[in-house]
Amino acid sequence: MPNSHPVFPDVLSDSLIEHEFLTLMCLECHVATRPQLLPDPQFDPISALVFSITQDLPPEHPSPQHLKGAVVVSSGGCDLVTCTGLTDLAVLHVDSESDLLEEAVRLVTTWDPDMLVGYEVQQGSWGYLLERGLALGAEVVTRLSRVPEGTGASHHLEEEDEYGADHTSQIHLAGRVVLNVWRLMRAEVALQSYTLESVAFHVLHTRIPTFSHDQLRAWWLADTTRWRALGHYLTRCRLTFDLLHNLDLVSRTAELARLFGIRFYDVLSRGSQFRVESMMLRLSRGRNMVAISPSIQQRAAMKAPEWIALTMEPQSRFYTEPVVVLDFQSLYPSVMIAYNYCYSTCLGRIHLLHNPEGLPYTFGASHLRLPPDPQSLLELVDEMNVSPCGVAFLPSRVKRGVLPVMLEEILNTRLMVKASLKKCGENNASLRRVLHSRQLGLKLIANVTYGYTSANFSGRMPCTEVGDSVVSKGREILERSIQLVNSHPTWAAQVVYGDTDSLFVHLPGRSRSQAFTIGQEIAATVTKMYPKPVKLKFEKVYLPCILQTKKRYVGYMYESPAQDEPVFDAKGIETVRRDGCPAVAKVLEKSLLLLFERKDVSLVKQYVQRQLLKVLQGRVSLQDLTFAKEYRGARGYKPGACVPALHLARQWMRHDPRKEPRTGERVPYVIIYGAPGLPLIQLVRCPSTVLADASLRLNATYYITQAILPPLHRCLALLGVDVNTWYTELPRPSTLTSSSTALPGFSSGPSIAHYFTPVACVGCGAATTLAPTGKGAVGGQGLCGGCKANPQETVVLLGERIRTYERAVDHIQQVCEACVGCRLQEVECISLDCPLTHRRVVATRDLHTAHQLRMLLDDF
Structure with missing residues (x-):
């Protein structure tokens, strides 16, 4: 292809662009003196950029929705398209690395994408490109932004910080969003490993190989194998876009930004307090209210919270009879709505209200002054909402709080969105995704509103009076509900565990169908005790189950009377935790x-x-x-x-x-x-x-x-x-737990196990008198007298073992070669996320043992 730009459309709307690059460690760049090192932008030049562009356009639009290409530093080699056969790949050849950086900048400015995407952009992808530009003295960061130079805009690579390193890409380009996809995956899926290979398998159900940088460099330097390196990076680009599309990350984040009234990037980089405050301030602005901004010293001097949520110590045992689980639906938001708890309606603690002189008194991190006329307060004494912690709030008829109004609108809107979602047809997938994202965002913002009022350590506007009131009222509701269930004469039930907003009710001597009936009765009776929207909802029945400790339980779950097959449901135990190894979860669950x-x-x-x-x-x-x-x-x-x-x-x-x-x-x-x-x-x-x-x-x-x-x-x-x-009670094995034979090419010197391991017969496993280094020994083992006395049986047994080893190696090689696309003798996959990697190593060692067994049979 000639050295000219591919034909790109002039207009781009809502586009994503991602590039992956191949770094070559040349002889002048410490290839010989720095073996097996990761590419370093200070020394290792970029030889090619592989990119992929996706546009969110309607199907009838003339511009392409997807485009992939590469910018390659040519050195008189073969044509990339001719060698690879990838005719749909737009390739641009340049003469030097400086020209490559110029073309990368021109590519971004031509397409003007909204988002720059990379699976890992801190040490690779865009981060490597920007660091390489700094090493060469090129002003790449400023030119990739949408803000013209000289305007004082911020274009920089952030130093590592505690929050940014965990949630953002640490790369900020004015006018563009830089997405670090692997960090987004941490919030989407719970995995042991977040490499692209692991995430692609669990999310997309696709296996891809992993190659070392030395292997990729060797492929790129050879004209006959350059297509393999190119295909590897094109696959990474495609899978990154597939992950974003499969999880609907871009559309969902955009919908949350629209819902909360914040920027797209703030949805990913800011916490829940930012979201709550955005909605709260928009609502309070129309009421001529301004939020206070307490300092760190004011927050530190504020009175500490006195109440915590009720978490009972469960009656730990194995339950073979039904245990009904009931849950208060959005308890804390419902309490704030029902009892009008808010900053704007709080009068403070009741022992401070009698203040004839009208002096200000402590309120949260600030002070509050009530009108000097006490008569107006005396008229509202019977209507005030006084929380269990002794804080008074105005009734709704006098003044409706900002937070209750906001939460009520959120919950009502969520019900409408969920109703629309049910009416939406299955064929309208895009609308269903938007509605689902909207109702999920509404649920999240409602559940974290209480946390905004009680975040006394690092909160934006904490108030212990409001936070304690919500917690104490929720605790009172749960305690009254427990007392009712335990004392009801016809239910004959016992609450065996309660946690914040949920009840675990044991029904001894009842069947599963009776448990559903009684559970519905309990939910309806408790709901009538409290004002709307406080509601106790029947959730599920466990039969059987184990209550271990607080927040740790497991059981067979039934969610409806018509459900025949139970669902294994676990909370807090090792089957759902990731601080152990997978073997622990598998053994415990089984x-x-x-x-x-x-x-x-x-x-x-x-x-x-x-x-x-x-x-x-x-x-x-x-x-x-x-x-x-x-x-x-x-x-x-x-x-x-x-x-x-x-x-x-x-x-x-x-x-x-x-x-x-x-x-x-x-x-x-x-x-x-x-x-x-x-x-x-x-x-x-x-x-x-x-x-x-x-x-x-x-x-x-x-x-x-x-x-x-x-x-x-x-x-x-x-x-x-x-x-x-x-x-x-288990017998201990008398032989080594793994083969002591090293693979060719790997260094493994003799260990003490070679000299102190008991010698066993390779045929029957019995102890032998043959020394580990004697003639006819296989890996320190030989044949016992019994096996030598039955040569026919021994030959058949060892021959079958040899064939088993060879069949295992052949089967694994076929699977791996289909994945990597070539023979294993030519390439080595180093993916630790693939279970075949360990099996391949063990099978190769067994194959070496099979060779020694064959030599033993020949001597025998």
């Missing part, structure tokens, strides 16, 4: 399912012991035994902190400063065996290190005693079961 379905602890014991034996024998995938904890940044830890994520980050940074994980990134790690008495932090390893070194063995004892058994014990101890005895 054990609870067996307990709920069969109600036989012996079956649970058999299952748990089988899983523990797999861990001891090393037959559990490395991915299932990998922990992942968030990295809080180098400044987010105390000096001397022994945290696995920090420990690994320091190791990586000693080798390459660019390898430091981003703030908020989940760092994977495993625990291995070590010398007795060695601190646990010294046993932390990266999963890739364990895969590369066959002499490293996962610490099965740690995983069983510290990770798997404690969650099981917390649940099954309520039945009087000691799961620790199940582990002590």
Whole structure:
């Protein structure tokens, strides 16, 4: 293609643009002296920009909705389109990296996109482009913005800060929104890893390989394989857009911005207080009200909150009879509406109202002065809403508060939006997405309004009188409801747990259908006790269930009488938490399912012991035994902190400063065996290190005693079961839990396990007298006398084992080659998010064992 711009339309509306680039480490750029380092914008030039453009246009519009292209630094090589065969790819060849940066700026200014998107824009994508421009002395940041130079506008790369690093891209271009997609994914999906490969699999159900920078650089330098590197980056561009479209992030965020009355970027970068205040100020402006702005000193001097929400200690046990769960619908917003709780209607604490001199008294972070005439207040004594904490509020007929009016409009609007959503046809998908985003935003803003009034530490306008009134009234409502349920003669029910706005009611001796009937009666009776819109809503029935501790319970959930198959529902336990490894969640969930379905602890014991034996024998995938904890940044830890994520980050940074994980990134790690008495932090390893070194063995004892058994014990101890005895009853394996044979190309020196591991027969597993280094030994093992006495049976047994190893390797190679698009001998996928990576390494080691077994058969 000649050195000219592709034909682009002159007008662009609501467009997104994303680019990925390939960084080449040339010989002059420390390729030989800096092996296996991440690209550094101070040294490594950009050789190509791969971009994708999407426009939100109607189908009949003449401009293209999607366009992909590349800007390539040419060095007299072959034509990129001819080599790759990608005829729909717009390619522009330039002579130098400076020209590439100029074309990148011209591309952005020509299309004038509203948003610049990248999956990871801090160390790669747009961030690398801007840092490279600074290294070359090019003014890229200012020219990419929409504000002309010389106007004093802000175009900068932010220094890392506590909030911005967790929520934003840290790149601010005036007039454009820069989206850091992987940070958006953290708020959308709960995963162990937030790499593009992991998110694409869980959200888009698509597997993509991961290649090292050295591999991509080698492909790009060779004309015959350059298409592979290009296809890799084009795939990343496509998947990033697919994630945004699948989760409807752009449209939903735009709808929330329109709903709250704030900017698009503020929806992503600002907190809930900003949203509440935006709506509150718009409503109060028409009433000639101005919000106060207390200083930090005023907030610190404010009276501390005195009330907390009611959270009962549950009656912890295993319930085989129905437990009904009832929930107050939007309790705190409903309390504020029903009792007119607001800044504008609050008169302060009742013991301060008798003030004949009319002096101001303390009110929140400020002061309040009432009219000197006490007669007007005496006339309203019987109508005042006095909260349980002793704070008085004006009745609605005298003055309607701003917050109750706002919340009432929000809840009523949400009901109308949900009704419209039900009437909307299935074919109108775009309208359904807009309505769903709108009702979700209304729900969120209603639920966080109370938090705005009670945020006394970092709040914008906290007021303990209002916050305590809402909490104390909610607590009173919950306590009265509990007393009613426990004392009702016909229900014969008992509240076994209550938490803020929910009730767990045990109905002994009742069936599931009776539980639904009684639950509806309880909800209707309690609702009649309170003014509108306070409403107790029947939610679900648990049968059976386990109440463990506060905010930790699990059970089989039924939401309607017609539901036949229950749904496994867990809150707060390890099946839904991410601070453990996946093996913990899998073993615990399967054990609870067996307990709920069969109600036989012996079956649970058999299952748990089988899983523990797999861990001891090393037959559990490395991915299932990998922990992942968030990295809080180098400044987010105390000096001397022994945290696995920090420990690994320091190791990586000693080798390459660019390898430091981003703030908020989940760092994977495993625990291995070590010398007795060695601190646990010294046993932390990266999963890739364990895969590369066959002499490293996962610490099965740690995983069983510290990770798997404690969650099981917390649940099954309520039945009087000691799961620790199940582990002590297990036989210990007499052989190594993993192969001690290293892969070709990996360094693994001899370990002490080579000399002190018991020798076992490769045929039957019995102990042998053959020395580990003797003739005919396989990985330190040989044949016992019994197997030598039955040569026919031994040959068949070992031959079948060899075929099993070879079939496993062949099957995994076929799957991996279909994913990477070429033979595994030519490329290596290093994705730790794919379960086949660990299986491929283990199968390759088994194949080496099969080669030794074949040699043993030949000698035999």
